[in-house]
Amino acid sequence: MEVYNVKSEEEDAKYFLSYINDVLIPSSDDFFDLLDDNKVLLHHAFSFNAILAHAIDYMVFIAKKVTKADRKTFISEFDNRYHVDGCAHINNKFRLLDAINNSFKHVELEQKRYSDLIEIYGDLTFHSLTPKEGKIFFESSSYMFDYCRVVMRPIAVIFNCGLKNTNDVDDFINGRICGCTGYGNFDYDYEPEDAIDRMIDACNPECMDCGEAGDDCDCPNFIYGENSGEFSSNTDPNFDFGDVMSNISGTREWSK
């Protein structure tokens, strides 16, 4: 489902590339450092959210020159176009990110533009994000989850896919190329010597909702409307315990 299939203006594409490579990716690196150390403060979250939302505005600007894209529809389709992975309970991550940015920029959220989101999440305000011990939570009457890990983390990764020229920018805006967290994909050759790595990954998988492993995952404490969060294991669909075990013992026998 592409937005357009023509070449966008070179100057606009260069501007976008410069924004992605000089601003968005360096700030992603800083943001992921803070995330890894659980040292995210409210101003970090709003700043990075604004940087991500601004990239959306660039894409809408470029697309609007060559197509009749309407901003709301365009952003609504982002979540499908880029296959935003991670938490399945929040499947409108781009729209939520855009709405949080709007609530941050304006004293009052543009109610009409975000009426569908307000129906799901309740009124969105500057206070929808709350800091707690180095994490930033999205909180409303029926939702409570780690906003940085559930929403911003998978979106930030999408932009980091080595964009270099106008063609790349057009491919990116149309969702033909994008970065991804790689959940469900494992680059093993499935040879016997890969068995130990496969077992390590199977025993200590990352949670696809929050990106944390083992006890660091908070997801069981999260609330998504009618649903509770849970550890959502990133496991290899081709993993077979017996098979991998026999490969491990076979490798050991062989290496004696």
Ligand SMILES: [Zn+2]
């Ligand atoms: Zn988790």
